[in-house]
Amino acid sequence: MFNMFPLDATSIDKSLPVPVSTQLHGLLSYILSHGDMAYGTKLPSVRQLAADLSIAPMTVSQVYQDLRDAGLIEMKRGLGAFTARDPNVRLREDQPINALRADIDALLGKAEHLGVSPMALVSMVTAQVQMRKPRSGLEIVFVGIFPGPTRDYVEEIKNVLAADDTVRIVTLEQLKTSEEARATCNQADVVLTFVHREMEVQALVPDARLLALRFIPSEKTRQALASLDPRTKIAAVTHFQDFIAIMRPSIREFAPHVADIRVTWSSAPDLSETIAVCDVVIYATGADEVAGLARPGQRCFEYRHSPDLGALENVLVPYLAHLRRSKSDDGRKGQAAA
CATH class of the missing domain: 1.10.10.10 (Winged helix-like DNA-binding domain superfamily/Winged helix DNA-binding domain)
Incomplete structure (x- = not known):
């Protein structure tokens, strides 16, 4: 299951x-x-x-x-x-490309009938796009947990954004305590966050347009786990007690050859003792202070997640394209009314 x-x-x-x-x-x-x-x-x-x-x-x-x-x-x-x-519901509901497929097929057929090559057609479309009035970028907010890692997540997400899009970072704690942070989310074109925090964020800013993204273990984390010696004794440390049970299976998913994994959390009274008897310390994002407890020469690294590229390309990009089109249409309507 x-x-x-x-x-x-x-x-x-x-x-x-x-x-x-x-x-x-x-x-x-x-x-x-x-x-x-x-x-x-x-x-x-x-x-x-x-x-x-x-x-x-x-x-x-x-x-x-x-x-x-x-x-x-x-x-x-x-x-x-x-x-x-x-994970594909946004794609099915909001992806504008689905509404254009028939038009694209018809255009390709007409171009073929007229003897216009596909490359020439692409050049014509590109030129037409360049002639259109530039559209304003989107205002995006990412709601994260810890400021440092959230900034890293945003840098990865920026790779699929338009040059004139702007991204602001708000932490979940700020969202709970700051009216200004909630106003920032409500005024944004879209608010991004983690899947498991979606309902919590939506409850705090019910009027915001929210899109939850799937995150997966980063490539660097997977490689580090795969390289561990089978005899390694691991101290696996999480910041949140809620996720303590996920540490052992998460590590074994990429290091099935390692048997000795001792899980604890960053404020546990026996944390120092657990780290002392282990060879490697692996801490979940947010438990960074644990690195300072590692002894000299003891291997220590973060179990870090990254935005799922599939979610970025198949869900986020089409969804943002839909928002851009809506924003552009609204702008043209406003100009016409004026």
Whole structure:
């Protein structure tokens, strides 16, 4: 069912002073947000998942309800739980290219009939585009968690933006406490954020146009994990206790040859002791202070995510094209009215 990595009794660490329900919620929300499960995929029943994980059915039931409230799953009476997110829904609903395919085919056919080569047609279209009045860029806001990593995410996203687009960064904490930050989001053409934070952000700025993007482990992180020696003892540290259960399977996804992985969080009382007995320290984004606890010569690196290129190219770019066209049409209407 969960095609990112298997779930079994070892997925939940009952020896940790972190509630089982918190671990399970973090584990499932990560899989549903960062995985590629198809829309409408049926999830294990409450009893089945409880049996697989050796935990109480009531715990699974409550977590499923919380995931439903977060918009990550749908509960259908008598049928069970299903994935609620379709990563291509924006593409199907808003991609303007779908409305142009017939016109493009007709234009190609007419050009062929007139003896105009495809390359000549492309040149003609390009020239016509250059003659059109330049359109104003889009005002984009990215809502992140930690300022530093968010700036890095934005730099990657800028690779698919137009030169005159502008991107402002707002942290989730600012969104919760600052009226100015909320106004910035409400006035933007679109607000971008992570899939697992979509409902939280939407609740804070209900009038904003919001698009959630899928993130995946970065190439640098995957390479670093794959290069680990099988005998390595790993200290895996997260900032959020909610996501402590995701650390071990996330590391094993790219380092299945490593068996000794000890998970903890950045404010755990025994953090220093855990790091001291391990060879490598891997910390999740946001737990950067952990690097300062590593001893000289001890390998230490961040488990970093990056925007999924597929989501940028197949969802974000077409969606922004739709917004540009709408903004341009609105501008022309305004000029005509004047």
